[in-house]
Amino acid sequence: MIKAGVFGEDDRLELIEGELIPLSPIGPDHAGHVNRLNRLFTRRVGGHALVSIQNPLQPEVRIVNLLDKWVEVYRGPGARGYKEKRTVSLKESLTPLALPNVTLKVREILSA
Numbered sequence: 001m002i003k004a005g006v007f008g009e010d011d012r013l014e015l016i017e018g019e020l021i022p023l024s025p026i027g028p029d030h031a032g033h034v035n036r037l038n039r040l041f042t043r044r045v046g047g048h049a050l051v052s053i054q055n056p057l058q059p060e061v062r063i064v065n066l067l068d069k070w071v072e073v074y075r076g077p078g079a080r081g082y083k084e085k086r087t088v089s090l091k092e093s094l095t096p097l098a099l100p101n102v103t104l105k106v107r108e109i110l111s112a
Helices: 028-048 106-111
Strands: 013-016 019-022 060-065 070-078 081-089
Touching: 028 106, 070 106
Parallel strands: none
Antiparallel strands: 013 019, 060 070, 070 081
């Protein structure tokens, strides 16, 4: 569609259930939080895993909601969506399935 001139190379779009959704531009606050979270996760997992930020998804996905102060965890992707969706509050901790020895407090994630 870019080659056909329908969209520009820099257009930020996401295809969700067959519908193209325009994405908001990434502002400095968003970029800062992403960079701090990347540093926190990378330090915590060490050489046990590769931390991937805003790239194609693997079986476990986390969405950090800075305004409402919680984290959504999605696990078990399938043809009909994720098998598990969990909202984790400030008082709780998260442990990735692939890294059972790595635990992060939601408070750490939100203050990163």
